[in-house]
Amino acid sequence: MDDVVILGGARTPIGAFQGAFAALSAPQLGAVAIRAALERAGISPEQVDEVLLGNVLSAGIGQAPARQAALGAGLPNSVPCTTVNKVCGSGMKTVMMAAQAIKAGDAQIVVAGGMESMTNAPYALPKAREGYRMGHGQLLDLMIHDGLWDPYGDCHMGTCGDSTAAELGHSRERLDEFAAESLRRALAAQSEGRFTDEIVPVSVPQRRGDPVVVSTDEGPGKGNPSKLPSLRPAFGKDGVTTAGNASSLNDGACALVVASSSVGGTPLGRIVGYTQHAQKPDRFTTAPAFAVEKLLAKHGLNVGDVDLFEVNEAFATVALAVADQVGISSDRLNVNG
Incomplete structure (x- = not known):
């Protein structure tokens, strides 16, 4: 079996909450990281078999965030994309999934990574769809509710x-x-x-x-x-x-080009285990x-x-x-x- 290697990678700077990247969405940041990772790996967008990107605060950024990032990076419409939410471990999980896909023979080259804009996480108004007859409503900060709150212990x-x-x-x-x-x-x-x-x-x-x-x-x-x-x-x-x-609290994105060693090139490293x-x-x-x-x-x-x-x-x-x-x-x- 061929080794699973990392051919290239890139990350954006890590922006502060409501800082330098406040005007950019998570997929926009993800697109920057993907494009740079592919360029550094010497891989063309057409060679990519799949894109896997972690994202936790997906509310309000539109359908299929990973696909938005991939298309923004210039990948063809034919490349399948999947968004993964494993909270803090989302990006790491995509690398595991990429390695598994390559080991299984389902892919040769996978872009894996993560992207987040905590700055742009919206607020939600529960029960607004059904309407309020009277009384007060409550806004939910989805950055906290979806990203930083334990729903089991309610803390x-x-x-x-x-x-x-x-x-x-x-x-x-x-x-x-x-x-x-x-x-x-x-x-x-x-x-x-x-x-x-x-x-x-x-x-x-x-x-x-x-x-x-x-x-x-x-x-x-x-x-x-x-x-x-x-x-x-x-x-x-x-x-x-x-x-x-x-x-x-931060905004940023990263991407790795994970591939079978049979692809060639000079790898940054080999994925030995997870x-x-x-x-x-x-x-x-x-x-x-x-x-x-x-x-x-x-x-x-x-x-x-x-x-x-x-x-x-x-x-x-x-x-x-x-x-x-x-x-x-x-x-x-x-x-x-």
């Missing part, structure tokens, strides 16, 4: 983060220390140009004058590690999760640790056999839970913040 996902921190004994000081180091690493990586090769600049139309070209992430420059201890808890007065030790882990919804915070353990066991590896680990810092407590349970040293975890 914000940040509340789940607080619960996990309490359960694992993660103090506010430890969370802030981790977040401060993560920010310092991101600032260093940005200043040293470590993100340059993966970013594709985005031209943003303006109401007046020439478009503005955005080529760097907005988030790191807005942070100040020294101010983290002064921030208030975000999800309850006794909580430890703040706006500083939780992930920010796995998933699920448990109680309010304990999503510790699921990555079990997934890492399962993947290592699946391939007969020890934690020391892996040089670098990248863990989604949904909250600082998530990354710390993985590091503690799996035994990952700080110098091998999220080295670029």
Whole structure:
């Protein structure tokens, strides 16, 4: 069986909430990433067998967001497209699906990735269709309702983060220390140009004058590690999760060209394996640790056999839970913040 490889990839800069990309939809950002990924991989749009894109906040952006992005990137109408919603894991899931399709012989080249515009998530007015006879209505913020709210425990996902921190004994000081180091690493990586090769600049139309070209992430420059201890808890007065030790609200997109090694070209890397882990919804915070353990066991590896680990810092407590349970040293975890 041929190997599954990554021939190319690109991401937009990560825009701040209501920031540089406020005027662009998720599919528009996705189109930029797809086009750049294909160009870097040396693959023409006509060679693509399928497009898989993750997107969580799909309300209001129109039918088939992945197809919008694909057509916006210049792919033919004949290329099938699918939008995947697995919340924070949506983009990663598309890469797994791409690898599975190639292993099964159903495709040779698949574009996989994710796109999101939290800025443009709309509000909804429940019961408006049937009408209100009297009384007040309530607007729902779909960014929170569809993206950040646990429907089982009826609470914000940040509340789940607080619960996990309490359960694992993660103090506010430890969370802030981790977040401060993560920010310092991101600032260093940005200043040293470590993100340059993966970013594709985005031209943003303006109401007046020439478009503005955005080529760097907005988030790191807005942070100040020294101010983290002064921030208030975000999800309850006794909580430890703040706006500083939780992930920010952002807009952006990324795309990978995943292919069979028989396609040729010079790959960026080979997909050796993947796995998933699920448990109680309010304990999503510790699921990555079990997934890492399962993947290592699946391939007969020890934690020391892996040089670098990248863990989604949904909250600082998530990354710390993985590091503690799996035994990952700080110098091998999220080295670029």
